[in-house]
Amino acid sequence: MRARLWIATALPALLVIVMLVIGFAYRYGDRMADALTDRGVASARQLGSAAEFMVFAGDREGLGRLAEAAIRNDAQLHAVAVYDAHGQLLASAGKLEEGQPSLGSALDVQLGERLRVELPIYPTIAPTDDLYTPTPSAGIAYGQGARLVGHAVLEVSLDRLAQQQRELLLWSLVTAAGGLVLAGGLATLLASRVTAQITAINDVVTRVGQGALDERIDGVRSGVLASLAEGINAMIGRIATTQEELQFRVEQATRELRHQKEAAEQAARTDTLTGTATRLAFTEVAEVEMQRALRYRNDLSLLMLDLDHFKGINDEHGHVTGDAVLVHFAQTVQQQIRNMDLLARLGGEEFVVLLPNVNAEQAAVLAERIRGAVSESRLMANGRPLRFSVSIGVAQFDWRELSLTRWMSRADAALYRAKAQGRNCVVQDNGGCTPAAGD
Ligand SMILES: Nc1nc2c(ncn2[C@@H]2O[C@H](COP(=O)(O)OP(=O)(O)OP(=O)(O)O)[C@@H](O)[C@H]2O)c(=O)[nH]1
The missing domain is CATH 3.30.70.270 (Reverse transcriptase/Diguanylate cyclase domain)
Structure with a gap:
């Protein structure tokens, strides 16, 4: 019974723990991928911004240094390439592994074995160009509909992401294992406590069944079993009282019968008229x-x-x-x-x-x-x-x-x-x- 009680107590807790951990791991894993994507896009924008004038000027050497520096400064950056508006490669560092870039006119983000970000470079419109016709939205902006200058393409390694996900998985497993041990321990404690109380109740009921009506259940003072024990104790008390009353009545009836029998025997041995023996x-x-x-x-x-x-x-x-x-x-x-x-x-x-x-x-x-x-x-x-x-x-x-x-x-x-x-x-x-x- 203890094993069944343990399973009934622990199993729901175990299932809840496992579901929580799996849900958490998935959700947190997705957020990590989103964060990596945002970071890749931000790096591409920085690169595009820095490369804009060099592309405009056709400074291949400067672009090469810029690409090398970008890779050097970011360990996860796997490859960087800068193209002009016609798709001509101007400079690169590292090798693009995800095939030929599409070089479209809009930002393109692909998450495969690596994260690839393709950023079209548009000329920056500085507020100083509009000294005489100030715009309400002052600040740097990429001109929509402006002429395309070139493309910045970069690939980010997913090794770090994979490692973070592994760490997350490991942490989830450790948490789940801890939860399982805790749930199992609590279930064992609860099962043994309930089993001990049921055994105590069963022992008393057995002894009462054998006639020990002075027995009472002791030590069960909380939970549903306490009211059960209280009910059984009251029942034993009533049985004992009833038995005492019955015993008293039987003894009384036996005494009366004995007296009647003795009187009848005496009557049978004494002549009613003369008082002599019969x-x-x-x-x-x-x-x-x-x-x-x-x-x-x-x-x-x-x-x-x-x-x-x-x-x-x-x-x-x-x-x-x-x-x-x-x-x-x-x-x-x-x-x-x-x-x-x-x-x-x-x-x-x-x-x-x-x-x-x-x-x-x-x-x-x-x-x-x-x-x-x-x-x-x-x-x-x-x-x-x-x-x-x-x-x-x-x-x-x-x-x-x-x-x-x-x-x-x-x-x-x-x-x-x-x-x-x-x-x-x-x-x-x-x-x-x-x-x-x-x-
Ligand atoms: N009053 C009374 N009479 C009884 C009782 N028991 C028997 N008798 C009578 O006793 C009488 C006995 O009569 P018999 O058997 O003829 O004897 P007896 O008249 O004494 O004659 P012998 O014995 O030959 O001298 C009967 O009339 C019975 O009715 C009783 O308890 N009370």
Whole structure:
């Protein structure tokens, strides 16, 4: 990119410099040729003026000296010749190289390999000739329409002109080269500066793309790139702010979801009516306790409890009273068991109690205590004390069994036997009914 930028910057400057130098060289070269021509014409006029009277007098010797002196005094003067009015050569110095002169009646200037000037010589009219008839245009003048006296022809070498033109060309080339070096240097400086700034911007944009939103473009403070850098910095700032807001909202939503999930899990594990554990919670805890009992050979028992004739309570006292009986029953059982025991409602009026580190006999004793407490408790319903009872099946966990379902089935079977044997009693899955005396 730097090379392309360099070309785009330097090329127009180079072209302008070259065009300026070429234009200048041409124009100045033309002026040099014009100056040489003017000088040649002036020399011819001087020569013609000096030669006029000698031509008139036919002084060939004087004309010869005049021609020699003219060449001697002007190094660029290549050849000089003086002719009379009939074209007869009177005197010359040097050799005319541009062929036979045309010797016309008017000034003739030719620029070939040399500069040739042919000047017709007319008699000079002096003001002293008009003493008695003074003319308004006093001074020396060549008489137009006067009789031709002769011709002065001279050739000027163009070597000096060529040398001057060479010097001009050399100077132009040196100037152009200097201009080129200057333009190239400036272009290089500009290209490297712009490239460095673009690279800096590109690096920051790349790092931001990789997630470094604290990156900012620094050091680009002037030109178009400065406003670009400013815009990109503002954009990165907005992205960072938006990301922070999004992150905050995601975290907030995640927290809310976690709370809702925990609440839902808690709800799924807590019976809404009685506040006891649910079947789900009981199953999870029972599985853990079974593993523990297996590993440490601990005793583990469960009680299966079912309220007796609960349908009759509902039918006689109403469903609301039935609910109150369920709550009252759960509280009564809860008061009889330890903190480490777990009371769960399996559904309807059926409950279960998990008893870690308790064998069947101890469980039966506890069951009997529960049965007694329930039997003795009273719930005030419609202003009258309501009595109810519970049947309980007891089963100890068997290490060889390894199944919660089968273990519960044994407890269920014991409960079924308790119901069958008259209710309000405790039955062990390997034993008989233990109804309380007096009940
Ligand atoms: N009030 C109330 N009643 C319930 C609830 N869940 C189940 N029941 C009722 O409990 C009764 C259970 O009746 P049964 O299965 O015949 O049992 P039971 O009447 O207790 O008879 P046994 O168990 O043989 O002594 C039904 O009438 C159900 O409608 C509840 O959440 N609240």
